Amino acid sequence: xxxxxxxQTGRYILFxxxxxxxxxxxxxTARQFIQESDKLIINSIPLxxxxxxxxxxxxxxxxxxxxxxxxxxxxYVGYMTRESLVLEFSSTMVCLILAGKIGSNISSEIGxxxxxxxxxxxxxxxxxxxxxxxxxxxxxxxxxxxxxxLMSVFLGITGGYLTVLFTDVIRIADYIQGIRYWFVSFFIxxxxxxxxxxxxxxxxxxxxxxxxxxxxxxxxxxxxxxxxVITSALILIFDLILTKLML
Amino acid sequence: MIEVKNLYKSFDGRxxxxxxxxxFERGKCSLTIGSSGSGKTVLLxxxxxxxxxxxxxxxxxxxxxxxAGETRKKELHSEIGMLFQGSALFDFATALENVMFPMDFFTxxxxxxxxxxxxxxxxxxxxxxxxxxxxSELSGGMQKRVGIARAIALNPKYLFCDEPxxxxxxxxxxHIDRLIQEITQEYDITTIINTHDMNSVLEIGDKIIFIxxxxxxxxxxxxxxxxxxxxxxxxxxxxxxxxxxxxxxRNR
Numbered sequence: 090x091x092x093x094x095x096x097q098t099g100r101y102i103l104f105x106x107x108x109x110x111x112x113x114x115x116x117x118t119a120r121q122f123i124q125e126s127d128k129l130i131i132n133s134i135p136l137x138x139x140x141x142x143x144x145x146x147x148x149x150x151x152x153x154x155x156x157x158x159x160x161x162x163x164x165y166v167g168y169m170t171r172e173s174l175v176l177e178f179s180s181t182m183v184c185l186i187l188a189g190k191i192g193s194n195i196s197s198e199i200g201x202x203x204x205x206x207x208x209x210x211x212x213x214x215x216x217x218x219x220x221x222x223x224x225x226x227x228x229x230x231x232x233x234x235x236x237x238x239l240m241s242v243f244l245g246i247t248g249g250y251l252t253v254l255f256t257d258v259i260r261i262a263d264y265i266q267g268i269r270y271w272f273v274s275f276f277i278x279x280x281x282x283x284x285x286x287x288x289x290x291x292x293x294x295x296x297x298x299x300x301x302x303x304x305x306x307x308x309x310x311x312x313x314x315x316x317x318v319i320t321s322a323l324i325l326i327f328d329l330i331l332t333k334l335m336l
Numbered sequence: 337m338i339e340v341k342n343l344y345k346s347f348d349g350r351x352x353x354x355x356x357x358x359x360f361e362r363g364k365c366s367l368t369i370g371s372s373g374s375g376k377t378v379l380l381x382x383x384x385x386x387x388x389x390x391x392x393x394x395x396x397x398x399x400x401x402x403x404a405g406e407t408r409k410k411e412l413h414s415e416i417g418m419l420f421q422g423s424a425l426f427d428f429a430t431a432l433e434n435v436m437f438p439m440d441f442f443t444x445x446x447x448x449x450x451x452x453x454x455x456x457x458x459x460x461x462x463x464x465x466x467x468x469x470x471x472s473e474l475s476g477g478m479q480k481r482v483g484i485a486r487a488i489a490l491n492p493k494y495l496f497c498d499e500p501x502x503x504x505x506x507x508x509x510x511h512i513d514r515l516i517q518e519i520t521q522e523y524d525i526t527t528i529i530n531t532h533d534m535n536s537v538l539e540i541g542d543k544i545i546f547i548x549x550x551x552x553x554x555x556x557x558x559x560x561x562x563x564x565x566x567x568x569x570x571x572x573x574x575x576x577x578x579x580x581x582x583x584x585x586r587n588r
Contacts, residue, residue, distance in 0.1 A: 113441050114440070114441065117440060117441070201427075202426075202427070205422055205424060205427075206420045206421070206422060206424040207424050207425075207426055207427070209381075209386055209420065209424065210418065210420060210424040210426075212386060212413075213384060213386065213413060213416060213418045214413060214414070214437070214438045214441065214442075215409075215410040215411075215413030215414050215441075215442070216438075216441050
C-alpha cells in the first residue's frame with residue numbers, strides 16, 4: 090500500500106509536469122477556459138446557491154436554539170452564523186460538495202475519452218492532451234471557485250436573514266448587528282486561499298484519475314469514485330494544515 | 337517508407353511482439369492481418385509511438401522515430417494520420433470541428449481557410465450535410481469517414497488504420513477500403529492497415545504481413561497468400577468462405 094502511494098504520487102507529479110507545459114496556442118487554451126468555466130463553475134451556481142441558502146437558514150435556527158442564556162446577547166446568533174459560513178461551510182463544505190459534482194464530471198469525461206482512444210488520437214496528432222484537456226479545467230476551478238465561495242457566504246447570510254424575517258427566533262436588528270459585529274477581513278482571504286487550494290485538488294486529482302483510467306466503463310466508474318474519495322480526504326487534511334498555518 | 341527492425345514489446349512480463357521486422361512501402365496499402373489478440377494493434381501503436389517498444393527500431397524515411405527528440409517526434413506526428421478502430425472522434429466537437437482540430441494546432445490558417453480545407457476533406461470522403469452533427473449523431477460508417485477526413489486534413493505522408501471495417505456492413509466496408517486505397521494512391525501515402533477481414537486483403541492489399549501470437553509468420557503479396565505453406569495462415573485465410581471459393585475456382 091505504501092509502495093502504491095509513492096507510485097501514484099510520482100505519477101501524479103509527472104502528470105502535472107505534462108499539464109503545466111507551455112500550451113501550443115494560448116488562444117485555444119483561452120477558448121477552452123471559457124467553455125470549462127461555463128461547464129464546471131457557472132453550472133454549479135444553482136446547486137451551491139440552494140445549499141447555501143438552506144444551510145444559512147438552518148444555522149440561524151440551531152444557533153438560536155443553543156444560545157438560550159439571557160446573559161448572551163442574541164446578536165451572537167448572526168455573528169456565529171457569519172463566522173461558521175466564512176470559516177468553514179462556504180469553503181470546506183462547498184468544496185466537498187464540488188468534489189462530488191465537478192470531480193466526477195472531470196474524471197468520467199476524461200476517463201471516457203481515454204477508453205474510446207480520443208486521447209490517443211490527440212497524442213497521435215502531436216497535441217499535448219494533458220495540457221489541452223486539463224490545464225483549462227485547473228485554471229478555471231482554481232480561479233473561479235473562490236467566487237463561488239463568496240457567493241455562498243452572501244447567500245448563506247441571506248438565508249439566515251429570511252429565517253429571521255419569517256420566524257421569531259431573534260429580532261432582525263440583532264441578526265444584522267451580529268452579522269456586522271467584529272468582522273475580520275483576513276478570514277475572507279483565508280477562506281479564498283483555502284478554496285483555491287481545494288479547487289486545485291478537485292480538478293487535478295480528478296483529471297489524473299480520469300487520464301489513467303483503464304478497464305472499460307467499469308474502470309472509468311471505479312476511478313471516478315476513487316477520485317472523489319481521495320479528493321475529499323485531501324480537502325480535509327489540507328483544511329487542517331492551512332488552518333493551523335494561517336490562523 | 338516505414339521500416340520496423342527487430343521490434344519487441346511486452347506488458348507486465350507477457351511478450352506481445354517478438355522480433356518483428358518488416359517494411360512498408362510508399363504509395364501502397366500494407367495490411368497486417370492476424371486473429372484477434374495476435375498483436376496487430378500493439379504493432380501499429382508501437383510503430384506510431386503510442387506504445388514504447390522494449391527494443392527495436394522504427395524508421396520513418398530515414399528518421400529513427402523511437403530515438404528522435406521531442407521536436408522531431410512532433411514534426412513526424414503532424415505527418416501521420418491515424419484512423420482508430422472506434423473512429424475516436426472527439427465527442428465535444430462537430431464533424432467539421434473534428435476535421436479542423438489538427439489544423440487549429442499545427443497551421444496558421446484563418447478560420448475560413450480551415451473551414452474550406454475541412455469541407456474539402458469531408459467531400460473527399462463523400463460526406464455532405466454532416467458538418468454540424470456531433471459524432472453521436474453519425475452512423476458507424478459516417479464516423480469512419482469523418483475519421484479518415486480528419487486523418488488526411490494535414491496532407492499526411494503516413495496513414496495508419498486500425499481495423500477500419502470493424503462494425504461495418506460489407507458494402508460500407510468495401511467503400512471504406514476503396515476510399516483508403518484511392519487516398520493512398522492519390523497522395524502517395526505510406527498506408528498501414530490492421531484488419532482481419534479477408535475481403536480487404538483481396539481487395540486492396542498490396543503487401544500482406546501475417547502476425548500470429550506476436551510473431552511475424554509470413555509476408556508477401558495477396559497473390560501468394562494461398563500458397564504460403566504456413567499452417568496458421570492457411571487456417572486464417574481458409575476460415576473465409578470467399579477464400580475457399582476462390583481457391584477451388586483457381587484449382588479447377
